[in-house]
Amino acid sequence: MPMIDIQAVSKWYGPQFQVLKDCTTAVEKGEVVVVCGPSGSGKSTLIKCVNALEPFQSGAIHVDGINLQDPSTNLPKLRARIGMVFQHFELFPHLKITENLCLAQEKVLGRSRDEAMTKAMALLERVGLKDHSHKFPGQLSGGQQQRVAIARALAMDPIAMLFDEPTSALDPEMITEVLDVMVELAREGMTMMVVTHEMGFARKVAHRVIFMDKGEIIEDRPKEEFFGTPRSERAQVFLSKILAH
Amino acid sequence: MFSGFDFDVIWRSLPYLFWDGMSFTLMLTALSALGGLVLGTLLALMRLSNMRVLGAIATGYVNLMRSLPLVLVIFWFYFLVPYLGQMITGSERPLVVGAFSSALITFTLFEAAYFSEIMRAGIQSIPKGQVSAGYALGLTYRQVTGYIVLPQALRNMLPVILTQTIVLFQDTSLVYVLSITDFLGAASKVAQRDGRLIEMYLFAALVYFLISFAASRLVRALQAKTAIIR
Numbered sequence: 001m002p003m004i005d006i007q008a009v010s011k012w013y014g015p016q017f018q019v020l021k022d023c024t025t026a027v028e029k030g031e032v033v034v035v036c037g038p039s040g041s042g043k044s045t046l047i048k049c050v051n052a053l054e055p056f057q058s059g060a061i062h063v064d065g066i067n068l069q070d071p072s073t074n075l076p077k078l079r080a081r082i083g084m085v086f087q088h089f090e091l092f093p094h095l096k097i098t099e100n101l102c103l104a105q106e107k108v109l110g111r112s113r114d115e116a117m118t119k120a121m122a123l124l125e126r127v128g129l130k131d132h133s134h135k136f137p138g139q140l141s142g143g144q145q146q147r148v149a150i151a152r153a154l155a156m157d158p159i160a161m162l163f164d165e166p167t168s169a170l171d172p173e174m175i176t177e178v179l180d181v182m183v184e185l186a187r188e189g190m191t192m193m194v195v196t197h198e199m200g201f202a203r204k205v206a207h208r209v210i211f212m213d214k215g216e217i218i219e220d221r222p223k224e225e226f227f228g229t230p231r232s233e234r235a236q237v238f239l240s241k242i243l244a245h
Numbered sequence: 246m247f248s249g250f251d252f253d254v255i256w257r258s259l260p261y262l263f264w265d266g267m268s269f270t271l272m273l274t275a276l277s278a279l280g281g282l283v284l285g286t287l288l289a290l291m292r293l294s295n296m297r298v299l300g301a302i303a304t305g306y307v308n309l310m311r312s313l314p315l316v317l318v319i320f321w322f323y324f325l326v327p328y329l330g331q332m333i334t335g336s337e338r339p340l341v342v343g344a345f346s347s348a349l350i351t352f353t354l355f356e357a358a359y360f361s362e363i364m365r366a367g368i369q370s371i372p373k374g375q376v377s378a379g380y381a382l383g384l385t386y387r388q389v390t391g392y393i394v395l396p397q398a399l400r401n402m403l404p405v406i407l408t409q410t411i412v413l414f415q416d417t418s419l420v421y422v423l424s425i426t427d428f429l430g431a432a433s434k435v436a437q438r439d440g441r442l443i444e445m446y447l448f449a450a451l452v453y454f455l456i457s458f459a460a461s462r463l464v465r466a467l468q469a470k471t472a473i474i475r
Contacts, residue, residue: 053377080383090378094397103392104382156382 001065002026003160003191004050009059011045019045020056021215027160032192034202034223037212038238043195044087046212047162050193051082064159080108083153083161087169089145091137097124097148098133101155109156116155123151127181143174150181160191167198197242203227211235251441255448258435266431267452273345273417273427277352278410284353285360290390292365303361310358316419322351323423344425348417356413363405367398404468411460415453428452 004027011020019042027033035043048054050061052068052075061068066078091100101120105111111119124130127147129140137145146166153161163182167175179201186192186205196202202209202223209226211219211234218232230236255262291303310318326347330340342350371394379389399406418429426434429449436445 048377051381053380076380076383076385078383079381082381084378084381086374086378086381088372088374090372090374092375092378092393092397094400104384107388107392108383152382 002062003029003031003064004193005060005062006046006050007060007062009046009049009056009061011042011049011054011056019215020049023059023212023215023217025210025217025220027191027193029191030189031207032186032190032194032205033208033210034206035193035195035210035212036197036199036202036238037218040214041212042215043210043212044164047164047193047195050162051079051084053084076108080104080156081159083150083156083158085146085149085153085161085163085166087165089137089142089149089169091145091149091152093137095136096133097129097135097137097140100137100148101152104152105155119155120151123154124148127151128177141174142170143177146170146174146178147181150178150185154185160193161185163192163194163196165195165197167196199227199239199242211238213238250444251439252444254435254439254441254444258431258445261435262428262431265426266428269345269426270414270417270428273348273352273420274410274414277349277356277417278413280349280353281356281360281413282364282406284357285362286364286395288357288361289364289368292361293368307358307361310355315355315416316422318355319348319351319419319422322354323347326350344420344423348420348423348425352413352417356409359409360406363402363409364398367402367405368394370401371397400471403471404464407464407467408461411457411464414460415457418453 006023006025009020009023010018012018023042023046025033035047037043045054049056049068050063052061063078063082066073068075068078091097092103095103098117098120101123102113102116105116105119106113121130121133124133127150129144129147129151132140132144132148137148140148150166166182167178170178175198179198182192182194182201183205194201194206206223209219209221209223210217211226211230211232213234219226219230219235221231226235227239230239288303288307291299292307294300326342327339330336330342331338334340375393375397376389379393384392417427420427421430421433424430432445432449436442
């Protein structure tokens with residue numbers, strides 16, 4: 001049974017505009033899947049459906065065997081087991097870095113302050129930001145904030161991690177520091193679904209690449225095949241555009 | 246120019262003016278601001294909720310309160326609350342509600358409408374991604390609201406909330422119509438008793454001005470301090 005199972009998911013905004021068309025794919029345990037495609041192709045929407053931040057009208061998504069749309073599913077409980085990293089970091093600006101990492105550990109997992117703090121400090125050390133633990137998010141650079149956001153998600157001991165364009169709001173010189181953390185995570189065997197344009201990252205650690213356009217999954221193939229000879233013309237055009245420089 | 250005036254009357258009545266009058270005014274201001282903020286926040290959350298009925302109730306309430314003159318509301322509550330209390334408790338006579346309680350209930354209910362608009366703006370100023378991030382961590386609606394949205398909304402809106410409280414401080418003088426001894430009521434009683442209307446009303450205006458002015462300067466100083474670094 002795959003960790004994330006997406007079956008024929010369709011989503012409309014209003015009666016006319018369809019953002020997702022019959023999307024079907026799966027992410028196995030320990031697998032790293034990169035989702036790419038032109039902007040507006042629905043890749044961010046798809047990843048947000050996986051932890052039910054976005055509703056969808058038809059199809060089904062199972063995470064670790066649990067059906068998202070089953071009314072008896074405890075969504076907060078399920079979401080707590082899936083880490084999510086956002087394009088704009090979304091650290092809580094009124095809380096210190098440590099409080100950002102401890103809040104959900106204490107309120108959702110019921111850990112004690114000490115326990116949560118120990119976990120937080122270990123993770124901050126891992127992303128190289130232990131010295132900044134007492135600061136507020138606004139005092140850190142974009143790259144540092146995104147590393148904190150990854151640490152915050154990891155603090156919940158997630159079974160899978162979702163990344164929604166984690167580097168596209170960053171200045172170029174900060175992208176590497178974030179990707180390094182993600183590469184390390186991938187090599188440790190974390191199940192990851194990553195929406196990104198960073199093809200270097202995809203080549204390095206992805207097992208599979210999904211290419212989306214206009215709400216459809218056009219290609220869903222092992223990395224080597226995808227970068228070797230993309231079958232669809234649209235994927236070829238897309239790749240030639242991002243890899244041109 | 247001031248030869249016909251007797252400013253000594255102010256000096257003589259100071260303890261009465263401040264000990265009886267001003268303490269009532271300040272107490273009423275503080276408590277109804279607090280009550281209005283709590284109720285107003287609830288109304289704002291109702292208006293922003295997905296539940297249509299709750300939203301409609303809150304919208305109706307806010308629009309009603311904002312369309313009525315405060316003096317009318319004060320009168321109505323003063324005369325109505327005893328009878329409402331009688332209906333609820335089922336006693337034989339109209340319930341005796343003290344002037345302070347009556348004024349407090351009125352101002353809390355009235356100010357809640359204004360605070361709810363302030364809090365609604367404050368809540369809407371929080372980026373949606375903040376809420377998503379909270380949910381993604383497994384927090385519930387209540388937790389996201391209590392730990393993430395409201396603390397930031399309050400911080401962002403603090404200057405506006407305090408400014409509204411200064412307006413409220415001035416508005417509390419309207420309880421004068423119920424012959425309550427707030428600061429203006431006390432000043433007015435002394436003025437009538439001693440026939441020193443000009444002196445007392447001048448002094449009352451000066452006190453209201455000084456307190457309001459000093460408070461708004463304080464708010465400005467505070468504004469810089471409480472801003473969240475983003």
